[in-house]
Amino acid sequence: xxxxCALSKCMPVRHLNDAPLRIEIAYAEPQRAILKTLPxxxxxxxxxxxxxxxxxxxxxxxxLANSPLGIFGRLAxxxxxxxxxxxxxxxxxxxxxxxxxxxxxxxxxxxARLR
Numbered sequence: 001x002x003x004x005c006a007l008s009k010c011m012p013v014r015h016l017n018d019a020p021l022r023i024e025i026a027y028a029e030p031q032r033a034i035l036k037t038l039p040x041x042x043x044x045x046x047x048x049x050x051x052x053x054x055x056x057x058x059x060x061x062x063x064l065a066n067s068p069l070g071i072f073g074r075l076a077x078x079x080x081x082x083x084x085x086x087x088x089x090x091x092x093x094x095x096x097x098x099x100x101x102x103x104x105x106x107x108x109x110x111x112a113r114l115r
Contacts, residue, residue: 024087025053027062034058040082046071047078049088067091 020039027034036059038052050064068091069076076088 019084021082021084021086023049023082023085025049025059025090026087027059027090027092029092034062044082045078046076046080046082046088049082050078062090064090 020041021044023038023040025034025036025038036053036056038049040049040052046069050069053059054064069078070089070091071080071082071086073089082088
């Protein structure tokens with residue numbers, strides 16, 4: 001009985017690197033969200049996508065040069081090569097330090113219990 005590995009060796013090799021990529025760039029604020037689909041040549045990296053996004057007026061006012069970035073929720077480097085269907089997420093700075101916010105909520109809760 002032939003294995004599945006043998007089947008892949010017999011199948012013709014397709015070079016997908018020649019096909020253009022379609023990626024998404026996402027940015028969210030409390031009042032609005034921006035989600036754009038961009039075509040890029042194969043072998044493009046995150047920095048290439050950001051340069052293309054910077055030309056879009058919807059991204060004006062977004063600090064594309066210094067904002068942290070991720071691809072599907074995982075931090076990404078600007079020199080990371082993109083794959084078909086990747087979604088680049090542009091993260092904004094936190095409004096408050098999560099530890100401090102939790103401490104403030106705990107203080108309020110303890111004061112409410114003492115009343």
